[in-house]
Amino acid sequence: MQVACPPETLNFLQTFYQENHLPDLEKRLEEVERCGFLPTFPELLYGAKLAWRNSVRCVGRHYWQYLHLQDARDLVSPSEVFDALVQHLRFATNAGNIRPTITVFKPGIRILNDQLIRYAGYEDGLGDPKNQSLTQQLMELGWTPPVQRSAFDVLPVALQVPGHPVQLFTLPEDAVLEVPIEHPTLEWFRDLGLKWHAVPAISNLQLSVGGIEYSCAPFNGWYVETELAARNFGDTDRYNLLPVVAEKMGLNIRKNRQLWKDRALIELHEAVLYSFDKAGVKISDHHTVAEHFERFCARERQAGREVKARWSWIVPPISGSTSPQFHQSFDDTELKPNFFPSKCPFH
Numbered sequence: 085m086q087v088a089c090p091p092e093t094l095n096f097l098q099t100f101y102q103e104n105h106l107p108d109l110e111k112r113l114e115e116v117e118r119c120g121f122l123p124t125f126p127e128l129l130y131g132a133k134l135a136w137r138n139s140v141r142c143v144g145r146h147y148w149q150y151l152h153l154q155d156a157r158d159l160v161s162p163s164e165v166f167d168a169l170v171q172h173l174r175f176a177t178n179a180g181n182i183r184p185t186i187t188v189f190k191p192g193i194r195i196l197n198d199q200l201i202r203y204a205g206y207e208d209g210l211g212d213p214k215n216q217s218l219t220q221q222l223m224e225l226g227w228t229p230p231v232q233r234s235a236f237d238v239l240p241v242a243l244q245v246p247g248h249p250v251q252l253f254t255l256p257e258d259a260v261l262e263v264p265i266e267h268p269t270l271e272w273f274r275d276l277g278l279k280w281h282a283v284p285a286i287s288n289l290q291l292s293v294g295g296i297e298y299s300c301a302p303f304n305g306w307y308v309e310t311e312l313a314a315r316n317f318g319d320t321d322r323y324n325l326l327p328v329v330a331e332k333m334g335l336n337i338r339k340n341r342q343l344w345k346d347r348a349l350i351e352l353h354e355a356v357l358y359s360f361d362k363a364g365v366k367i368s369d370h371h372t373v374a375e376h377f378e379r380f381c382a383r384e385r386q387a388g389r390e391v392k393a394r395w396s397w398i399v400p401p402i403s404g405s406t407s408p409q410f411h412q413s414f415d416d417t418e419l420k421p422n423f424f425p426s427k428c429p430f431h
């Protein structure tokens with residue numbers, strides 16, 4: 085029996101054929117009407133690229149065409165799924181020359197962790213406070229923290245594969261490249277013992293493409309230094325390091341007008357950029373990213389598309405007014421394909 089092609093599928097296939105100047109859309113639509121929509125590799129890859137292009141919170145979209153796809157839709161067991169995640173991290177890390185990568189699994193699979201690499205947050209305040217509830221859940225699922233706990237204990241990954249109980253997996257060391265943080269001139273910086281992982285791999289968003297919801301489709305780009313320096317290290321509900329750094333710098337943290345927070349932030353940013361460069365790990369700075377985002381917008385306009393963006397995510401958390409985006413406003417409608425919070429529950 086022939087079923088009409090669902091509008092989202094039709095929309096996506098029209099875009100795919102049109103933007104890639106492909107012939108024979110009619111033939112493909114007939115096939116979809118006969119057998120349902122199972123994206124081909126090129127369709128899925130382009131769909132994932134479009135999901136990136138449409139991500140209103142991403143300032144790094146200039147590179148949307150340079151996405152690698154690992155098609156893992158045929159994997160069925162938890163250990164196969166985990167092996168693919170490890171393979172993803174190794175491929176994406178690429179000894180520091182980070183490759184934007186997405187792995188797509190069969191719908192129904194779920195990862196509990198919001199990123200493949202996350203540091204534990206303990207109840208006594210040690211570690212990354214953002215991950216306290218994740219850490220708690222993982223402990224309830226059977227994880228035991230190391231005897232010598234640290235501020236940077238990599239958490240296991242919790243996988244839910246339909247037909248199997250939830251399973252925890254420990255990432256092998258060689259899949260987690262980390263960068264120790266030091267400062268080009270402030271010698272004491274390295275004694276703070278800070279580090280961060282090279283690859284941010286978001287693992288709790290679902291990829292919506294052509295009417296299909298892929299509940300497990302982890303993806304990564306590379307970092308912008310502000311993400312670590314301003315937010316992860318600087319936020320008061322994260323590692324909260326501004327008072328620590330400012331005091332080491334000899335500033336009076338009771339005097340707002342000494343601008344100790346601002347000065348500490350700048351040193352943290354310089355340290356993060358310096359350390360990643362020294363380690364040969366790709367990282368952007370917020371000024372370059374802002375320029376590239378402008379170029380992305382220009383190219384999109386040329387192609388007849390309006391860029392959707394969320395201002396508060398696109399403008400950097402420091403020196404906002406130095407970025408061209410600060411002086412603009414954006415419509416933040418989320419077009420499809422896109423990445424959305426997963427509707428598939430994790431239990």
Ligand code: ARG
Pocket residue numbers: 144284286304305306307308311312316
């Ligand atoms: N801000 C998040 C973090 O600090 C990562 C979000 C994705 N970032 C990226 N550059 N692709 O871990």
